[in-house]
Amino acid sequence: MAEYMTSQKGKRKLCLGPFMFVKVSDGADNKEIWKCEIRTCNARVHTKNDIVTFEFGVHTHAPVHGKVAVTKARAEMKQRAKDTEEKTRQIVQHTLTQVSVQHANLLPQMSSLTRDVCRHRQRNGMNDNHVEEYNNTISGNTFIRIKEPDFILFAAQEDIDFLFSNQHWFADGTFRVTPEGFHQLYTIHSLCYGP
Ligand SMILES: [Zn+2]
Secondary structure: OOEEEEOOOOOEEEEEOOEEEEEEEEOOOOEEEEEEOOOOOOOEEEEEOOEEEEEEOOOOOOOOOOHHHHHHHHHHHHHHHHHOOOOHHHHHHHHHHHOOHHHHHHOOOHHHHHHHHHHHHHHOOOOOOOOHHHOEOOOOOEOEEEEEOOEEEEOOHHHHHHHHHOOOEEEEEEOOOOOOOOOOEEEEEEOOOOO
């Protein structure tokens, strides 16, 4: 039986050994015609009722072992991001366990996987960062200054005035304590020598 996967972009692909194929057209009697997903490659495959019936041409590129597994894991990751309420970190961890160690180099950095999950959730109207409640300070003044999918800047006007009026700033980031979906908490402090 032919094996398929759905790509991150929702496209059905045929997996044959280390190669992936995209559909060119439908033939008669449930026949499907596929071409190698590498644009410049002319390898073609025909399937009929999900059975490979013909293979044409020779791949003009080397196979990338593990690519199919990695592509599947990443597509599944996006699906989980969309369908489940699992924490971003859990989803990323799960994805990492789906890929064997010798193919781990084909995965992007963990930070970009996390970003993928967050972006996907935002696109689907889900976001596990409930930041709206921090829009304003308790006294009702603006607190969130910049809000991007993966970057939020918090500062009350008093904080900005404080930084402005002091000469020494200390900036530091931590990766250990961050809100869900974020990697680094970066703070800027300044030193005040008293009145
Ligand atoms: Zn090819």
